[in-house]
Amino acid sequence: MVSERGLDVLRVIVQDYVASREPVGSKSIVDRHSFGVSAATIRNDMALLEEEELIAAPHTSSGRIPTDKGYRVFVNQLADLRPLSAAQRTAIEKFLGASADLDEVLGRTVRLLSQLTHQVALVQYPSLTRSRIRHVELVRLTATRMMTVLITDTGRVEQRLIDVAPGIDEEFLDRLRTRLNSSLGGLALAEAAERLATLANKFPPEQASAVKHIATSLIEQVLANRQDKLVMAGAANLVRTEEDFTGSIYPVLEAIEEQVTLLRLFGEMEPDQNGFSVSIGSENAPFGLGETSVLTTGYTASGGELSRLGVIGPTRMDYSNNIAAVRAVARYLSRLLGEE
Known part of the structure; x- marks a missing residue:
């Protein structure tokens, strides 16, 4: 059983070793800290700490350093958290x-x-186990290039560039954007991925291929956000x-x-x-x-x-x-x- 003074000795051994990277001896403890006892008494305390495997000697006749068990006791007893300046x-x-x-x-x-x-x-x-879709945005960059943007309610923004077939007009993008947000807004990510997989079925055949391509990109973004x-x-x-x-x-x-x-x-x-x-x-x-x-x-x-x-x-x-x-x-x- 480690005494209160023994715990205090362990504390200063940890603090001094952290500060100096040098093994700590009984004489330095007496010189640097106000225990009010002799070096021989501190040596006895250190011997008990060593028996408890809280400190160890890295070399013969050296001072002592904390063991993993010693650090654990130190952290568990830690009360003097220094506040940040x-x-x-x-x-x-x-x-x-x-x-x-x-x-x-x-x-x-x-x-x-x-x-x-x-x-x-x-x-x-x-x-993101309970994250939900906040907004989906489709941004045309060139006639054959666009960006899909997925925003979750946790603030994560996932962007992806995709190539699209020429001829997709702004009217189609507006309708698709509106459909995506009305269909996906507020859904959990797993539900959103399922709904995106069938989104193309809700558009005319001549638009289904483009919708499926864009939906596939969004599914990949949803899955990336789940990781x-x-x-x-x-x-x-x-x-x-x-x-x-x-x-x-x-x-x-x-x-x-x-x-x-x-x-x-x-x-x-x-x-x-x-x-x-x-x-x-x-x-x-x-x-x-x-x-x-x-x-x-x-x-x-x-x-x-x-x-x-x-x-x-x-x-x-x-x-x-x-x-x-x-x-x-x-x-x-x-x-x-x-x-x-």
């Missing part, structure tokens, strides 16, 4: 508030989060911390490129009572990320669906700052998307 909060509002659409919002979100945390930042597109996907930024931050990984960092870089793997990891992380999830070190081994920590929380889009955003980095990370940053960005993102 006024400058950081202003930066979040200004940087994200300038976004024009969902794609840009999420792109800016991961760039900002990677800058705030110095980790790899990830954001999941809004889950979960992630936006990522800050992989260079991982490379800068290469010393925190044993062997080569490339397997970690390859693992974070696998979106299916990351989405599965996100799905298996259990949120705490505040909706926050932290997965540390060996807990991520089945996903090829056994030397990393993953911090995630949820955000909501205008459709009310919950999706995840967070950061991935080495286990030696500033958990307090990173958790505060992820929470702050998630809250602002939810507020921003909820206003759309």
Whole structure:
């Protein structure tokens, strides 16, 4: 059983090791922190922490570093989340508030989060299991070229260029646009795909081929919107911390490129009572990320669906700052998307 002072010793070992990347000894703890006890007493506390496998010695006669289990206890006991500075909060509002659409919002979100945390930042597109069609637009570009635009109630905009047969006039496009919006507006994506598949049957034979071609493009856009996907930024931050990984960092870089793997990891992380999830070190081994920590929380889009955003980095990370940053960005993102 670890005493309260033992937990405090673990806390400063984690904080000092994160700050310096150097093993922490009893003398440095006494010199740098006000425990009011001797180095010998701190050594006894550290011996108990080592017995509990919360810290370990990387070398003979060295100081100690946290283990994955030690980081887990530290995170579970974490109470002193440092609030973001006024400058950081202003930066979040200004940087994200300038976004024009969902794609840009999420792109800016991961760039900002990677800058705030110095980790790899990830954001999941809004889950679309209950998303619905808001609007369909058909835009003629040339006599044989047009753009189909699909907009969902979560704010996602999917555009696609298609070739069409010459001779399609504006009157036909107006009627088709009206039919599409009256038929698809408010439908869930799966229902929209089914209705699009039979749309050509409702037009005269001489127009059915063109309608089917346009409907096929829209079906592909609907199906693309049903797929979960992630936006990522800050992989260079991982490379800068290469010393925190044993062997080569490339397997970690390859693992974070696998979106299916990351989405599965996100799905298996259990949120705490505040909706926050932290997965540390060996807990991520089945996903090829056994030397990393993953911090995630949820955000909501205008459709009310919950999706995840967070950061991935080495286990030696500033958990307090990173958790505060992820929470702050998630809250602002939810507020921003909820206003759309």
